[in-house]
Amino acid sequence: MRIDKRGVLTGTWNLSGNQACAEGALAAGCRFLSAYPIPPSIEVVERFTQRAKEVGAVFVQMEDEISVLAAVLGASWTGKKSMTVTSGPGFSNMMEHLGLGVMLETPCVIVDIQRAGPAIGIPTRVGQGDMMQARWGSHGDYEIIALSPSSPQEMFDFTIKAFNLSERYRVPVAVMSDAYVAHLKEKVVIPPAGKIKIKPRRYYKGRKDKYLPFKRDKDFVPRMVDIGAGYRFHVTGLTHDERGYPIMFEECQEHNVHPLVKKIRHYVDKIVEFQEVETDDAEVVIISYGATSRFALKAMEQARKSGMKVGSLKLITVWPFPDKRVAELAKKAKAFVVLEINYGQIVFEVERCSYGNANVAFVSHGEKGIDNIEDLLSTIEQVMKEKKVRKGIIEYRT
Template identity: 50%
Template sequence: MSKKNEDSPEVATGQHYTTGNHAAAEGSLAAGCKFFGGYPITPSSEIAEHMALRLPKINGNFVQFEDEIASIAGILGASWGGVKSMTATSGPGYSLMVENIGLGLMTETPCVIVNVQRGGPSTGLPTLIGQQDVMQARWGSHGDYETIAISPSNVQECFDLALECFNLSEQYRLPVTLLMDEVIGHMSERLVIPPKEELTIISRKKPTDPPDKHLPYKADDSLVPPMATAGEGYRVMVTGLTHDERGYPDLTPEAQDKAVRRINDKIRLNKDKIIKLEEYMLDDAKTAIVSFGTSARAAKGAVNRARKKGIKVGLLRLITLWPFPDEKIDQLADQVDRIIIPEINYGQVTREVERAAHGKTEVKGDFRLGGAIHTPQEILKEIERN
């Protein structure tokens, strides 16, 4: 993006030709993000770089911390200070963050973590694609929790879904992961940013009761308690220990049951509102492709090629990876003879599809281990194989 655009306000309305990483940064800014704390890592560094240029110009703050552990701690603190906050990293950095992501889940702290996936495990393939952190985004931290992770397939979606991540994190009060990948992060495409007034921006509910009567973890039917900012006169209690509605540690099975059940149920019971899917040519399909991120582009190309040959195949693109669309997969398993899952890992989404299909249809993964992406022709071959 040009210097000129970087001078513009929070929402860089207009047409751009830019990378997925810059688009994710702009989507975050448009959502109202005012704090970025991070430690640069390939292939996500351009997000930090872009935020470092943009945030100081719109009354925001950028901090490069000493490592990823401090970065996630910093954005949790910023969130309790009342601002929308984020970090961006890749697999190795996310690994360092998972402990404090758990703290964010237990303390119901809204924030956004972008993971631009590269090949792993460990240092793996720093500059090349992977989609191997799907399970980490779900189960990386210890304990029982539900979480949200979203996966864009093009540059426009990096903007749209970064904004959506902030909205969901504010609405449901939890850390939300934007699970990108190296190819989407680094490639350039057209990005159209609408005028500010056309964007839907959600911010956390604030308490309305008097400060002396306020219970910071008492939720209404939404199961999401209003969140006071430190310094507004309300008592702000933040602890990773199991806590009661006052926020005081309460280390009993009863308190644990109540607290942990609620932080899970606030997502479980709203799955239908949270989950976003793209269904493409599925109506009469006998074979379904389930894919996400960069892989879903080639999958769609394969569906188009197969349809030209008269093969009844469709695509279910998982925009939301977590919570997983169990019901949709279950329906699909009733309809189709086979589900193929192209993914750049050794079977992470495939395992979920197997679980949700309940043995009613054949489930087959089409794996790349990282570093390269499927071509539409390769997926077509898989479709044509009997």
């Protein structure tokens, strides 16, 4: 699976996050998109279909998001890099087949342009309420990878990254974007095809009659073949053995499902990515991801100007969560301020990983929305005044 130059629109463009996402997918070699169009994610479909003909890509609109993800998984098994894009209500529908994707170890990318929820919520307004759903939404045990872009450029870069991670670890990877980044227009630089790193699919290269679809390499990841290429082949959502045949005993659960978790957990240090700004001397570290990381940097700048030692930790991979780094920072800093466009999700992870060493204050989506630096600054000021570490999560604005 070499890079297909036709998909790479090299140059400097002024793109919205959604358009950049579609370009990222095409540059990564994605040639199959299935979706049930839903705002605020529609421009991804629009852009992809505009470009589909010239690059030889296919878009299929299904009757709902359940079948959308089924189509994506099927396309991936035939050798196409595949993606879907949706928003909250569709993401909920996908949870069933997200689990199937994990169980069948199928590389694919799910882009969730988060909007305000629950239920239908506000279709055109921003939210970050699906973060925990991305981690825990499907039943059973699994580990997942989720990235969170904060600009159109990152929509492009992280969509490629998502494809690379999904091929490497054979797991569906979620790009947890939001309406805000999706509709923001900004400069996007698309490098020449040769400069874009693409992780090729890990194919089985042995004898056809010896192929076992779920026989694992040392890193717990089995090798793939393309369906229809002449290999004996079986996949099932039931707990299965190396041949892919269902075996419903506890031993097989351990044999089949434990590696699904291990193949991510053993490589957490390789997968986890974050960006730190001025955390070395920081007394307060703002933790943010996606849209909010822009507000975090702005608040940090203002706070530094008025003499407060504030740093920023921006999550690139939200899942797996950077446990180790947050724990280290908790020992150095007095407090974390977590900024999210929801009523508290990732802040619980921060609290868990600070092990009582630092205060954890939360700034949620208030009445004034998220573009409200004053609330963030006043929380920073107040948490600095705390004399000792308080239990639980602190919310000054309730």
